[in-house]
Amino acid sequence: MFDNLSDKLDKAFHILKGHGKITEVNVAETLKEVRRALLDADVNFKIAKDFTTKVKEKAIGQNVLTTLQPGQLLVKLVKDELTELMGGDVAGINLSGNPTVILMSGLQGSGKTTFSGKLANYLKTKKNKKPLLVACDIYRPAAIKQLHVVGEAIGVDVYSEPDNTNPVIIAQNAISFAKHQGLNVVIIDTAGRLAVDEAMMTEISNVHKAIQPQETLFVVDSMTGQDAVNTAKAFNDILNFDGVILTKLDGDTRGGAAISIKTVVNKPIKFVGTGEKMDAIDVFYPERMAERILGMGDVVSLVEKAQEHYDEEEARKIQKKIAKNEFGFDDFLSQIQQVKKMGNMKDLVGMIPGASKAMKDVQIEDDAFKHIEAIIHSMTPKERSKPAIIDVKRKARIAKGSGTKVEQVNQLMKQFEQMSKMMKMMQGPGGKNMMKMMGNMKGMPGMPGMR
Structure with missing residues (x-):
């Protein structure tokens, strides 16, 4: 990005x-x-x-x-x-109304349907809301089915009327359904087109007038650059929308849309999509984005992501194991899973000040931990709980089973030993040496720096 x-x-x-x-x-x-x-x-x-x-x-x-x-x-x-x-201050989302009605607009292919699901998931998990997804795209083949698949994946109800060709009626019926079912947010996914046309704008304008949403959001593919800004202006002239959603910011985007869209339509960017998973949604912070563009990193967002996925009970168990010198590869694997939940490694590295510049020529794999996981999964339960028993013969078997080399297994074993020592030191007065030890760690199999 x-x-x-x-x-x-x-x-x-x-x-x-x-x-x-x-x-x-x-x-x-x-x-x-x-x-x-x-x-x-x-x-x-x-x-x-x-x-x-x-x-x-x-x-x-x-x-x-x-x-x-x-x-x-x-x-x-x-x-x-x-x-x-890019907007100055962070813009919140209006969740007034009972139910809150959110109208999603945008061109076909902008990621509108997928982002509707991400927004529903965000409101459900972060804001403790009970959302309803509404399928008002009556033109695109399989659009209704796609929304149902998305809803099922995140555990959110989806309202649709496959035989109804009037999106205004569908939207109104969906709001009534939400009220009766005690659902307090209605997210309406509307039809998109390949380009702005009169029929499309008339249709979404009619839906907008009929339901009077608390939030009208324009979803734009950030990879389309200046075209995205021009499209946003056309939609805003008709809908006077409340905010912009930028999708596909994890792609090879030049950034023009993110930088200039606020000036053109005078509407804030409210959220960004940063990946394909349903939790790959971030509130847009203009200052944090400016810092990332200038290579300053984004430590605040990194810490927030870490806190979101911090399991206090798991941390206590790990602490006890470290104190008893019982920290094993199963525990290590569980820590990896927590890191993976935070997002893709390239995005996380970009949040570390100076890291993007230092590692610009390093290819970071989408699944940077796959070699480590393969090695650990090729160990027996006993080997994972007692790494000390892993001898030369066992290493050869583990390497063969994981499709790696013995050198990679040795490297992981060495890194695991260093990490165990470091974590042990963090338990006592030696914690001040933690950074020194981290500086001596060269990298792990599958991660940047692996040879």
Whole structure:
């Protein structure tokens, strides 16, 4: 996500390296490269020009603090301006009304149906709501079935009328159904088209007028760049929607839609889709996104993800095992499963300050732990609980069973031993040595750094 833009911005800031102060000349040269980077990311030309003009006005005449270099100051100014460009403050979702009615709009292929499911899952698990998904796409083949599959996967009811060809009536009936069933959020998935057309806009406008939703959300594929922004404007002119959903931010997106859509339609980005799983949904924080674009990472989001998947009871059990020196590979595997729930490794690495830049040439596998899991699953229960019994002969059998090499098994064994020692030290006064030990760990099988 935004890798190309981040790289170009980093090169732009290098122009100021070695300069003792900010001048009109060196700022102009740097911001010329910044504007070029934004245009390459498919940001609208006028928005890119206005952006760099504002940054230049703020930069000229700024006294650089003794603790800062000119390049660092300009990075801060660009970060602040990027944050404003993408909306400034985080935008919440309006959950008033009983039931709350949310109308989903967007073109076909934008990920609208899938995101309707993600939103339902988010409201169910994070906001303790009882959502209902409504199938109002009466045109796309298998659209109704797709929503039912999504609903079943997340344990949410789906309302549909396969023989009804009037989406207004379907939506109204669904709201009545929700009231009778005690469901307090109705998410209506409407039909999309391959392009904006009059029939489509008339239909969704009629649905909108009939149900008066508390939230009207426009779902846009962030990989379509400036086209996404133009489509958003067309929808907003008809619906005056409340917010934008950006999907497929985990893909090879240039970022133009995320950066410029707020300026064009003057509506906030409320959520982003970051993967295919039903829990791959994040609230959009403009400042955090600006920091990630500039390679500063996003530690706050990383910590929040870790807290979401933190199992206190499991942690207590692990703590007791460590204290008794009984921490085994089954426990290690359980820790891996918790990390995997946090999201894909590439996205997590991008949240660590400086990590994206340091590892830009490293290929991070979608399932970075698969080799570790294969090795552990090839061990017997006794070997997993008592790793000390794993000798040369056992290692050869484990390597063969997991499709790996003995060297990889040895490497995992060594890493496991180091990790066990580190966790043991964290239990007592030696905790201060934790970072030193982590710095000595070179990587695990299947992870970046494996040879």
